[in-house]
Amino acid sequence: MWRGLVRSAASNLRHSRSYSSAVPLPSIIHKRGIDVLHDPWFNKDTGFPITERDRLGLRGLLPPRVVSFEQQYDRFMESYRSLEKNTVGQSYGVVSLAKWRILNRLHDRNETLYYRVLIDNIKDFAPIIYTPTVGLVCQNYSGLFRRPRGMYFSAKDKGEMMSMIYNWPAQQVDMIVLTDGSRILGLGDLGVQGIGIPIGKLDMYVAAAGINPQRILPVMLDVGTNNQKLLEDRLYLGLRQPRLEGEEYLSVVDEFMEAVHARWPKAIVQFEDFQMKWAFETLHRYRKKFCMFNDDIQGTAGVALAGLLGTVRAQGRPLTDFANQKIVVVGAGSAGLGVLNMAIQAVSRIAGSGANPHFFLLDKDGLLTKERKGIDPAAAPFAKSVAETEEMGLREGASLVEVVKKVKPHVLLGLSGVGGVFHEEVLKAMRESDSIKPAIFAMSNPTTKAECTAIDAFKHAGENIVFASGSPFENVDLGNGKVGHVNQANNMYLFPGIGLGSLLSGAHYISDGMLQAAAECLANYMKDEEIQMGILYPSINSIRDITAEVAAAVLRAAIGEGLAEGHGDVGAKELEHMSEEEIIEHVRRNMWYPIYSPLVHER
Numbered sequence: 001m002w003r004g005l006v007r008s009a010a011s012n013l014r015h016s017r018s019y020s021s022a023v024p025l026p027s028i029i030h031k032r033g034i035d036v037l038h039d040p041w042f043n044k045d046t047g048f049p050i051t052e053r054d055r056l057g058l059r060g061l062l063p064p065r066v067v068s069f070e071q072q073y074d075r076f077m078e079s080y081r082s083l084e085k086n087t088v089g090q091s092y093g094v095v096s097l098a099k100w101r102i103l104n105r106l107h108d109r110n111e112t113l114y115y116r117v118l119i120d121n122i123k124d125f126a127p128i129i130y131t132p133t134v135g136l137v138c139q140n141y142s143g144l145f146r147r148p149r150g151m152y153f154s155a156k157d158k159g160e161m162m163s164m165i166y167n168w169p170a171q172q173v174d175m176i177v178l179t180d181g182s183r184i185l186g187l188g189d190l191g192v193q194g195i196g197i198p199i200g201k202l203d204m205y206v207a208a209a210g211i212n213p214q215r216i217l218p219v220m221l222d223v224g225t226n227n228q229k230l231l232e233d234r235l236y237l238g239l240r241q242p243r244l245e246g247e248e249y250l251s252v253v254d255e256f257m258e259a260v261h262a263r264w265p266k267a268i269v270q271f272e273d274f275q276m277k278w279a280f281e282t283l284h285r286y287r288k289k290f291c292m293f294n295d296d297i298q299g300t301a302g303v304a305l306a307g308l309l310g311t312v313r314a315q316g317r318p319l320t321d322f323a324n325q326k327i328v329v330v331g332a333g334s335a336g337l338g339v340l341n342m343a344i345q346a347v348s349r350i351a352g353s354g355a356n357p358h359f360f361l362l363d364k365d366g367l368l369t370k371e372r373k374g375i376d377p378a379a380a381p382f383a384k385s386v387a388e389t390e391e392m393g394l395r396e397g398a399s400l401v402e403v404v405k406k407v408k409p410h411v412l413l414g415l416s417g418v419g420g421v422f423h424e425e426v427l428k429a430m431r432e433s434d435s436i437k438p439a440i441f442a443m444s445n446p447t448t449k450a451e452c453t454a455i456d457a458f459k460h461a462g463e464n465i466v467f468a469s470g471s472p473f474e475n476v477d478l479g480n481g482k483v484g485h486v487n488q489a490n491n492m493y494l495f496p497g498i499g500l501g502s503l504l505s506g507a508h509y510i511s512d513g514m515l516q517a518a519a520e521c522l523a524n525y526m527k528d529e530e531i532q533m534g535i536l537y538p539s540i541n542s543i544r545d546i547t548a549e550v551a552a553a554v555l556r557a558a559i560g561e562g563l564a565e566g567h568g569d570v571g572a573k574e575l576e577h578m579s580e581e582e583i584i585e586h587v588r589r590n591m592w593y594p595i596y597s598p599l600v601h602e603r
């Protein structure tokens, strides 16, 4: 149960919150009494030792027995397990929200214990604090709201953001996840309720990348919502106005980015769940100016590419064969286009710039060809020419079934946000694939929006497929002791490492080379024996390990490109002189791990 490395208190405290107010020794924190108990960053509940109770004015505010961290941990897990028992037979929504509530209450009260149970039970808890339950939490946010978490900047705050940013109590922030709530998972525009996504992503940053929870900041940019139901909901907590558009919209994002940069010039900003037009626009606008990335475009692309390369290996083919793979991508949004852009780059690296990849792109109106009217410029490079389409017996707007039947793809990859779009006929058509091991990636989230379920994929497309989904599914029992392995193709395998590696590099922007290094690291992480069994991604139980490797790869790439400026007391020169082993050791040393650190100096 007690996995992972236990850091020394001193090293944990190096990243602790520091205070500008003059603090007389012996206290390490400036708060006293009930304020300490009400601060989840420092609270140890019944775990406060007698010396700290004395010196922080806690005597009498707690029952007398001092309970160890291990006992507190076991107590929480017992109540969690009994909640599981007591909710057997109830609906998914009721059970998962009950689980979310119990975890959220701990999060509100005692962050050290919260992150420890999260890290140690990540396989069980990720589906609650992350996809799929986080989607349900966002949908029910107004009703579930008890306490705020993170910061909210709204269209009404124009002109005020530079001063508002100083309302955040931490002196240092390393990692920000920002959304405008316009495309929350596959659930559409959820307005201010989308704040659950940055919170969930940052929980993964703490659990996987060891970013200190005192240095994370979830942010909601509330520029209104076009969701009529929310606008009419009397409990809705966001601005009741249609979304800002055009220059008005961009000026709000600009102001926020400048405010963040002014206070924390080295903070990394992850853009998350923005509708496509703003996802691309803001990425182009800020990517060389600030240290930022768009997770849905860039993080997803790297995870998908790692899976696609794994698929080639699973077929027993050399990686150069990637250039010959026929890949049908369903969904021409920020994620689908991000994947195709990165896949095209990979093909030209592997097979030279003259290679002609066999990629097919569909959106809600079917196969995209050059004949499409009003085609989005971001999708245009992937539209098929008339000659190519005719040669295959296809046409503009051809349906998914037609495309799969004619193309016989090696890979069918969904990022459409439409549950069940890989229906029985589509999956059965995959049996005629030209691959001996066709791959089906149903990457849309949450589970209800997956293009197909794992069971249906193995049932209709055959037992020899490789399967991956964005939200978790159980492995499938194929009978006779055989198991259909379910991979979770989710950007959670990359964004924490991209963020941590970029942070430690101190680079002023995140280059394509850094992102490519992250994807390659994930692709190379899996052993051939695993790949042969259809296992394309590591178990989520190893997410801390894979994240350290990814972060080291990103850091090495930044050093190699001369972008690394260093972080904290480790400068560019020191980074340049580190060996590969020293870099990974440096990354691991900088990963926060939850233990109770002393809050008073020893006399």
Ligand SMILES: NC(=O)c1ccc[n+]([C@@H]2O[C@H](COP(=O)([O-])OP(=O)(O)OC[C@H]3O[C@@H](n4cnc5c(N)ncnc54)[C@H](O)[C@@H]3O)[C@@H](O)[C@H]2O)c1
Binding pocket: 183, 184, 185, 186, 187, 275, 276, 295, 296, 300, 303, 330, 331, 332, 333, 334, 335, 336, 362, 363, 364, 365, 366, 414, 415, 416, 417, 418, 421, 443, 444, 445, 446, 449, 469, 470, 471, 489, 490, 491, 492
């Ligand atoms: N697994 C992951 O790591 C991951 C990462 C990012 C996004 N996603 C998921 O991918 C989905 C899409 O995200 P996005 O940012 O690209 O959204 P988006 O809104 O930008 O794009 C959705 C695309 O799907 C197309 N589409 C809609 N209905 C369709 C249909 N019936 N057939 C074919 N195409 C259809 C739309 O035309 C559009 O091109 C979401 O559900 C999101 O949760 C998953």
Ligand SMILES: O=C(O)C[C@H](O)C(=O)O
Binding pocket: 130, 131, 184, 185, 186, 273, 295, 296, 444, 445, 470, 490, 491, 492
């Ligand atoms: O949030 C996730 O689980 C993955 C991805 O960022 C998404 O938008 O679906």
Ligand SMILES: [Mg+2]
Binding pocket: 185, 272, 273, 295, 296
């Ligand atoms: Mg996302």
